[in-house]
Amino acid sequence: MDNSNYLSELNEVQRGAVTTTKGPVLIVAGPGSGKTRVLTYRIAHLLNTGVSPRNILSLTFTNKAAREMKERISKVAGNRGFSVWAGTFHSIFARILRVEAEKIGYPSSFTIYDADDSKSLIRSIIKQLNLNKEHYRVNAVRTRISSAKSQLITPKLYAQREDLLMEDAKARMPHLNKIYTTYTLRCKQSGAMDFDDLLYRFFELLQKDKETLDKYRERFQHVLVDEFQDTNQLQYAIIKKLVYYKDSPMNICAVGDDAQSIYAFRGATIQNILDFEKEFKPHGIKVFKLEQNYRSTEHIVKIANQVIQQNRNQIQKEIWSDKGEGQKVKIIAANSDNEEGKRIADTIIEQKNRYHLSNTDIAVLYRTNAQSRIIEEYLRRFNIPYRVFGGLSFYQRKEVKDAISYLRLVVNPNDDEALKRVINYPKRGIGNTTIDKIEAVAIELGQSMWDSLLMVDVGPRAKNAISSFRRIILKAAEKNKSEDAFDVASFILKKSGLYDLLKGDNTIEGMNRMENFNALLDGIQSFVNDGSEFAEVGAEDASLASYLQNIALLTDFDTKDSDGNYVTLMTVHAAKGLEFKSVFVTGLEENLFPSFMAKDNPEAIDEERRLFYVAITRAEQYLTLSYADNRYQFGKARHNAPSRFLDEVPENHVEMPTRRAVSAGRRATVGARSGISGSFKRPVPISRNQTLMADPSTFKASPAAAIQVGMKVLHLKFGKGKVLAIDGREPNRVATIFFDQIPNPERKIMLKFAKLQII
DNA sequence: GAAGTGATGTTTTTT
């Protein structure tokens, strides 16, 4: 294959980042700066200079990124690309743990608990410990446990941390540590690891077993980490364990952008980037800053730079583009959330016609999933095909999870969460009372529920039901020793009665469930046949255990097929790493974007601002920002001021409204306000890059109607100016004014909300 | 054991 000139496709900085393969490297990569290209070419370059694919470890956060990377490496360096250890942190470590788990007291067929399983277990522990669930909210507890783990704080260490105990006491959860301890114990008894455990237990393995540590240090001669700003302490600790030791070649390459760190709320810390640079400095770290943006036109890039400047802590860099000025950003000011939806749909139609965009060129982004509903409604009405991303993954649907729980139980009968899910589904006469008794025995004896099944004191009917349930699972487990995943799955799903239960349901939803159920079986069949669709998570064999491990790590994004011509709807978080010709960023209101949760916390506001930065930098050519004065939130009509972020968008990059605001299709039931639309300016706050050109104490705005061509006027921000022309009709008259004290002196200003004083 | 009622708490979440 011809790959001799891949280096010439890179700019100078990129080439440096690709060819500096010895020693530590930090690549600070702005949005659209060709980061993925650099990473893949770097790996291809390693392969071309004689490094074996087996010695390269490339860690990403999403399966999609991993898959893309492998494909792109292979394009440049051939099929060797597929032998590189490229995957998500979780999938790579899970794969290793499946080989090594016994060294830390886990079965190799360990179960992976997803978020639902974790929550369910926590719920049961709160009950077991007789704690007040008003104070101990499951989500809060889970977040707390997860954050402890990602900071390497074991239950034992937790007990010594006065600060954490204090925080818990303050939050009226003094026994949180007890829950954490029990949770850890119960997971272990069940042979289960949650998502954090996949990282933590891998760390533990490297920590405890010197031989294993040496083995993987030897194996991973070159380590690359994508989206480094999103790593947490635990991930950093693992990386250091692998590359930071005496006589290490320290071939570590971290790629990231502090400005795009949007997962701090989950324990990610940009401190890792800063620490990384400091810790590897004595070892000759080379830093490359990719600042040229190949994605967006200049207006968009400049807005992004301006916005992110408002944040206090950041690695200084200035993104630039040579794609030409492009279009200014458009702002949709709507009266209600309904009007916002309508005008977005309107604008989409308009853009499709005017710029010949297809649906796939367009994305509508929002801060919270709840916002999608109204937008969907109007897209449907306008017959614009769309797809919402980020819902339940296929594997999280109830009927699919039920079926999978059976499979999990066959592979690992100690999996208590799976057992609780299916022991009485379909109904077989094992009611809640009986299940509670089984769980009580399990807790009492410190063993799994499965091991406790025959020890519980219940009536003969329940006893019989338990025995026959047990027999089915045992029979399937026996088969599992010799048969492949598909045969075992068909057997247990049939024998359990699940198949008949679904078949008997002839409602629309029921038939839908049956379809999903069949799709699951088809998936297992194709996994057995070639495993190809799971290649990115590293399927090792055709066993049921291997199948389960792989699907546990798949998300919504991995199960939706990407063909079809539709507009993309997703949260800003989900859009990271993607790009579209036209992007709508919606719901730009205080208490929504930025979120009300961030209100009183400057650091959280900075994170929201980074999120806004991520949102606008998804756009290649057309960027539209929108907000609504009134919106239903939590079932109540609420008024929110336009987002502070809108004020941070410099006006000279904003397109002035040229047409009259479309009135809402249906006047919202929420109290209609002034009817002013088009105003994206709040009373101008004095932010640090807005110097006032007039004294506000003596400034007195003249009525808009009085402004005439030829007048000399004073503007708070732009200073003295002369009115050159007035266009448009009331109430949308636009004045062209020449302000001689500012750069770009000729400005178009809408009279109805400009504050001008005649002098 | 099922089905219905009322109170409650809601961000984002790659894995």
Place this chain on the structure above:
DNA sequence: ACATCACTTC
């Protein structure tokens, strides 16, 4: 608006 969950009632 909406889902979830404890608690009631049949």
